[in-house]
Amino acid sequence: MRILSIETSCDETAIAVLSVKGKDMKCTIESHHVASQIELHAQYGGVFPMMAKREHAKNIVPLFLTALKDAKLLTKLKKPAKLDEKKIGLMLAREPELLEIFLREMPIVKKPKIDRIAVTVGPGLEPALWVGINFAKALSLVWGIPLVPVNHMEGHVLSIFPKGKKEFSMDKMLLPAISLLVSGGHTEIVRVKGVGKYKIIGQTLDDAAGEAFDKVARMLGMAYPGGPEVSRLAEVARVKNLPRDFKLPRPMLHTPDFNFSFSGLKTAVLYLIKKLGDIDEDTRAAICREFEDATVDVLVSKTIKAGTREKAKSIIVGGGVSANKQLRKVLEERANSLGMAVHFPVKELTTDNAIMIGMAGYFAKPAPLSSKKFIAQGNMAF
Ligand code: KG4
Ligand code: ZN
Numbered sequence: 289m290r291i292l293s294i295e296t297s298c299d300e301t302a303i304a305v306l307s308v309k310g311k312d313m314k315c316t317i318e319s320h321h322v323a324s325q326i327e328l329h330a331q332y333g334g335v336f337p338m339m340a341k342r343e344h345a346k347n348i349v350p351l352f353l354t355a356l357k358d359a360k361l362l363t364k365l366k367k368p369a370k371l372d373e374k375k376i377g378l379m380l381a382r383e384p385e386l387l388e389i390f391l392r393e394m395p396i397v398k399k400p401k402i403d404r405i406a407v408t409v410g411p412g413l414e415p416a417l418w419v420g421i422n423f424a425k426a427l428s429l430v431w432g433i434p435l436v437p438v439n440h441m442e443g444h445v446l447s448i449f450p451k452g453k454k455e456f457s458m459d460k461m462l463l464p465a466i467s468l469l470v471s472g473g474h475t476e477i478v479r480v481k482g483v484g485k486y487k488i489i490g491q492t493l494d495d496a497a498g499e500a501f502d503k504v505a506r507m508l509g510m511a512y513p514g515g516p517e518v519s520r521l522a523e524v525a526r527v528k529n530l531p532r533d534f535k536l537p538r539p540m541l542h543t544p545d546f547n548f549s550f551s552g553l554k555t556a557v558l559y560l561i562k563k564l565g566d567i568d569e570d571t572r573a574a575i576c577r578e579f580e581d582a583t584v585d586v587l588v589s590k591t592i593k594a595g596t597r598e599k600a601k602s603i604i605v606g607g608g609v610s611a612n613k614q615l616r617k618v619l620e621e622r623a624n625s626l627g628m629a630v631h632f633p634v635k636e637l638t639t640d641n642a643i644m645i646g647m648a649g650y651f652a653k654p655a656p657l658s659s660k661k662f663i664a665q666g667n668m669a670f
Contacts (some may be wrong), residue, residue, distance in 0.1 A: 289403045290318070292355075292433075293646035296344045296420030297412025297440045298473065299325040299335045303352050304642035305359040305402070308650050313458035317450065319358035320643050323347045330512045334502070335472075341415035345386040348423050349393055361400035368395035371430055379426050383419055390426060399431045406649020409437040409661060410668030412473070417664035425657055434654035437661040439668055443644030444469050444606030445480060448631040450643060458647060462602035462629055466595045468587060470615075471607030472498035472513065475587075477546045477594045478670065480604065483651050486670040489594060490546020497583055498609045500550035504557050504579050508572055518576045519612055525577035530570050534560055536582045538589075546594045553582055580614050588619045595628050602629040611638040 295302040305318040356362040380387035407424035428435040465480040477490040505514015
């Protein structure tokens with residue numbers, strides 16, 4: 289089965305072509321492209337949904353054509369095909385930039401050998417999600433290719449399978465598993481009993497872990513997204529063995545549930561910065577280290593607790609924050625000492641991409657174009 293996948297839930301426009309073969313679900317990444325909007329949003333210190341939407345609408349067709357070409361699936365027609373401009377116009381009415389490029393480019397593109405189109409329908413920023421959904425619907429209409437709705441978070445769970453090479457296998461996960469999904473918008477603990485069998489058993493009650501990293505970074509004068517820079521400075525503090533003269537709270541560390549709260553931790557950092565007044569480079573690094581340690585402490589502790597209660601054989605981590613080295617180190621140590629395997633995505637696939645959407649799309653069922661499943665669901669749960 290060859291799957292074209294489309295992802296526009298936040299600030300990355302991503303398209304991939306994936307083929308899946310045989311019982312052991314051998315996958316080949318035929319192409320994989322991500323257009324990141326980070327530089328644009330960095331100027332404003334965060335992602336504005338309407339700005340993200342416009343960028344997706346502008347970039348998605350060129351990115352799609354590049355992805356097709358890369359997969360050797362792009363054939364230009366000598367005689368342009370006649371498209372149902374009225375229907376497409378209605379589908380893309382809210383994305384005029386996209387409509388214009390679509391009607392210009394698509395008549396000369398020959399239908400490629402693709403068996404289904406997978407698209408992220410949620411969770412995420414609704415205006416951004418709509419661009420991918422409407423584009424996928426228009427493609428499906430023009431070419432008569434079945435369309436599959438995908439939950440973005442399922443993509444993050446499956447993103448542990450590719451190992452950095454073009455080919456990989458979606459072989460069995462060690463089940464049951466506990467998945468820790470940590471990004472700029474989500475912090476969730478999910479029980480995984482099999483592909484498609486997910487249950488959220490804990491989540492943040494306020495800010496997401498990545499959001500806390502970004503806010504702390506901003507307080508310390510760093511650019512968006514701040515996670516990697518906070519983490520880099522934390523490492524500097526560890527290497528220099530800088531004194532730890534202050535302690536930040538570990539919110540909800542000992543509550544019996546699997547929920548999190550990061551907003552109090554963020555406020556504690558704000559008060560600390562105010563109290564310290566003039567902050568030199570070493571103090572900045574020491575704050576980053578204490579903040580990272582506090583965050584990692586609660587993430588690891590709750591994940592291990594969930595893994596123990598659920599008798600998990602493995603722990604699966606996904607989302608932007610899963611790139612965090614300290615999280616990787618501490619979680620691996622704790623889980624391995626308890627006999628649980630830990631799986632992280634390769635670094636490139638910690639952030640949003642369409643390979644993971646293609647994988648989830650392989651397991652999901654196609655739905656008719658008129659289905660309510662193709663409505664952007666900002667708060668979609670499992
Ligand atoms: O999954 P993602 O790319 O986008 C969504 O939010 O969906 O996650 C981005 C988040 C940002 O908040 C970013 O600061 C954080 O992941 N992040 C990190 C690291 N790399 C990215 N946080 C901590 N340590 C990192 N190394
Ligand atoms: Zn994501």
